Amino acid sequence: MNDRQPMLCRSLFGASLSLGLCGACWADDSGFVEGARSDLLLRNYYFNRDFRDHDAPKGQVEEWAQGFIFKFSSGYTPGTVGFGLDAIGLFGLKLDSGRGVSGSQLLPVHDDGRAADNFGRAGAALKARISATELKVGELLPDVPLLRYDDGRLLPQAFRGAMLVSREISGLGLQAGQYRAVSLRDSSDMQDLAAWAAPGVKSDGFNYGGAEYRFNQQRTLLGVWHSQLEDIYRQSYFNVLHKQPVGDWVLGANLGYFIDREEGRARIGKVDSHTTYGLFSASRAGHALYLGWQKVSGDSPWMSVYGSSGRTLGNDMFNGNFSNAGERSWQLRYDYDFAAAGIPGLLAMVRYGRGDSATTRVGNDGQEWERDTELGYTLQNGRLKNLNLRLNNATTRRSFSSDFDQTRLIVSYPLSF
Numbered sequence: 001m002n003d004r005q006p007m008l009c010r011s012l013f014g015a016s017l018s019l020g021l022c023g024a025c026w027a028d029d030s031g032f033v034e035g036a037r038s039d040l041l042l043r044n045y046y047f048n049r050d051f052r053d054h055d056a057p058k059g060q061v062e063e064w065a066q067g068f069i070f071k072f073s074s075g076y077t078p079g080t081v082g083f084g085l086d087a088i089g090l091f092g093l094k095l096d097s098g099r100g101v102s103g104s105q106l107l108p109v110h111d112d113g114r115a116a117d118n119f120g121r122a123g124a125a126l127k128a129r130i131s132a133t134e135l136k137v138g139e140l141l142p143d144v145p146l147l148r149y150d151d152g153r154l155l156p157q158a159f160r161g162a163m164l165v166s167r168e169i170s171g172l173g174l175q176a177g178q179y180r181a182v183s184l185r186d187s188s189d190m191q192d193l194a195a196w197a198a199p200g201v202k203s204d205g206f207n208y209g210g211a212e213y214r215f216n217q218q219r220t221l222l223g224v225w226h227s228q229l230e231d232i233y234r235q236s237y238f239n240v241l242h243k244q245p246v247g248d249w250v251l252g253a254n255l256g257y258f259i260d261r262e263e264g265r266a267r268i269g270k271v272d273s274h275t276t277y278g279l280f281s282a283s284r285a286g287h288a289l290y291l292g293w294q295k296v297s298g299d300s301p302w303m304s305v306y307g308s309s310g311r312t313l314g315n316d317m318f319n320g321n322f323s324n325a326g327e328r329s330w331q332l333r334y335d336y337d338f339a340a341a342g343i344p345g346l347l348a349m350v351r352y353g354r355g356d357s358a359t360t361r362v363g364n365d366g367q368e369w370e371r372d373t374e375l376g377y378t379l380q381n382g383r384l385k386n387l388n389l390r391l392n393n394a395t396t397r398r399s400f401s402s403d404f405d406q407t408r409l410i411v412s413y414p415l416s417f
Contacts, residue, residue, distance in 0.1 A: 032084060035075015038417040043067040045154045045410050047104040052403040063104040063115060064096040067154040082129045088139060090155045091120035105186040106154045121188045123158060133166040144175060145237055145256075146208050146227040148309040153185045157307050160190055161205075176209040184307045194306040195232050198268040204230045206305055210237075219243045231264035233271045233303045237312075252281035254314060260303040273298035273325065277314030286340025290351070292331035294322055299359075301325045315353050318372050318394040319406065322355040327366070329355035345378040362400040371395045388412045 049061040070089040076082025094107055097115040107115040123139025139158050141149045150157040161179030181190040192202035210225035223239035240255045258275040262268075277294040294315040296302055302323035304310055310321035315331045322329035333351035338344070350373045358366035374392035379385055394406040 031075045031082065032077050033075065035084075037073050039071045040415040040417070041067075041069040041071075042413040042415070043069060043154060043410065044412075045106055045408070047106055047153075047406075047408050049104065049404050049406045052405065056402045056404075058100070058103070060101055061104050062097075062101040063094075063106045065106045065154050066093045066095055067091070068093075068120075069155060076127075076129050080130065084127045084129070085124060086127060086136065086138070087122070087124040088141075088158065089120070089122045090158075091118065092154045093118045104153070108186050108188070119186075119188045120155075121158070121183060123160070132168050133164070135162065135164050137162040140179075142177065142179065144177070144208065144210065144225070145223065145239060145312045146210070146225050146235060147177075147179070147206060147305055148311055150185055150307060150309040152309065155185055157185045158183045171214045173212045173214075174210075175212075177207070179206045180204070182305070182307060193229060195229055195268065196304050196306050196308075197271075197301055198232075199306045201232065201267045203232050203267070206230070212239075216242075228263045229303070229305060231267050232262070233260055233268075234263040235260050235303055249282055249284045252283070254279040254281075256312070256314065258302060260298075260300060271300045271303060273300040273302060275302045275313070275323065279314035279331075286337040288335040288337075290331070290333035290335075292329075292333070292353070294327075294329045294331075296323055296325060296327045299325055301327075315355075317351065317353050317370050318392065319370055319396045320368065322353060322358075322368070324355075324358035324360050324366060326364075327355045327358035329353060345380045347374075347376045349374045358400065360400040366398070366400040368396070368398040368400070370397075384413070386414055388414075 044066050046064045047062065051059055068091045072087040074084040074086070076084045092107060094115055094117050097107065099113040102109050102113060102115040108119050109115055125136045125138030125140055127134060127136040139160055140163055141156060142159055142163060143149060149159065159179040160181040161177060163177035164175065166174040179193065182193055183190050193206050194200065194202055206227065206229050208225065208227035210223065212221055212223040214221050219242060221239070221241040225237040226235070228234040236259045238257045240253070243250055243252045256277050260271050260273045262271040274297045275294070277292065279290060279292040281288060281290045292314040294313065302313070310316045310323065313321045313323060315322045315329050331351060331353040333349065335347070335349045338346035338348070352369070352371050354369040356367045358368065360366050372392065372394045374390060376388065376390040378388045388411070390410045392408050396406070397403045
């Protein structure tokens, strides 16, 4: 991307913001108010990570915090072009922590090693809609295959930029966007973007575009995407999803292929990797079995934006996604929905993943494995209806990093207004 394009994009964003404000002020606000929705999620989070190595920097990380996640989404003003507003407010409160056990990423950590007593931020995005095409500009939570915001701790990660979604043709979705800054899940501040492969090397922005087409009675999806983290990497992604009923069974396949190369000034050096994955499933009467395979080829790891989630990959787990350079991995997973046994709201999951041949900073032929279990229950009625409890445990062993056991207890209570 040349030097004039970022300035042009900023100008377009500014114009969109101005138009949105004017439209919201001048137009009849009946659609704006009638279509509005507010949600407050109360999230109580306990995190414990017990390191098993004698030479680990810490023996244990253990923190407990309370989060408040408020989201507001307006309707659209009447007219050919409708305008609206989305807003988000985030606040985290420390309940228990200490200098020797901080660092769970539930809370920011001060220079003295102590976790902050509280932190938070607020942001807004203006939006405009014409027909089935929508533009949003401001603070956003992107969830597209090449950039998925991380919501794995107390408060979600947020990005500042713009996104465009168009669904004018039945079954076809077109998307594009540009992001200039990010607030990490344990931070109140916005900062420059970077890649997981080199968090200290900053980029001026992330740009993406993609198309997804659903057909075959919504059972099949074909996706094509391309992105660039300016002056660091560019990435192409091809995806096929399919579900096929076979008698009482439903068989599924999720196939993906990434191509990563250096971009622009190549601030982290040469990037060269191809990542292929396949996640296959079979489900019947509450049971679901998954088998995953993944391979990263080339001299570089799979590329993604620092802080973002890797759940697009087939073998993404609680603590890793087996995406080192040269790594081969497989996964076996089993889920059970107890609604099939007459207990709606109760879910269980167990999975095991193993990787080998990984090239890391430590050396070649790295090996790792992870075992995850999770039990969750959502209250179905009563005064606390929709209260959700999740207990999960992970055991992670790596030849190139610290070994640890991990336990998390998350209690979430959603309120809608």
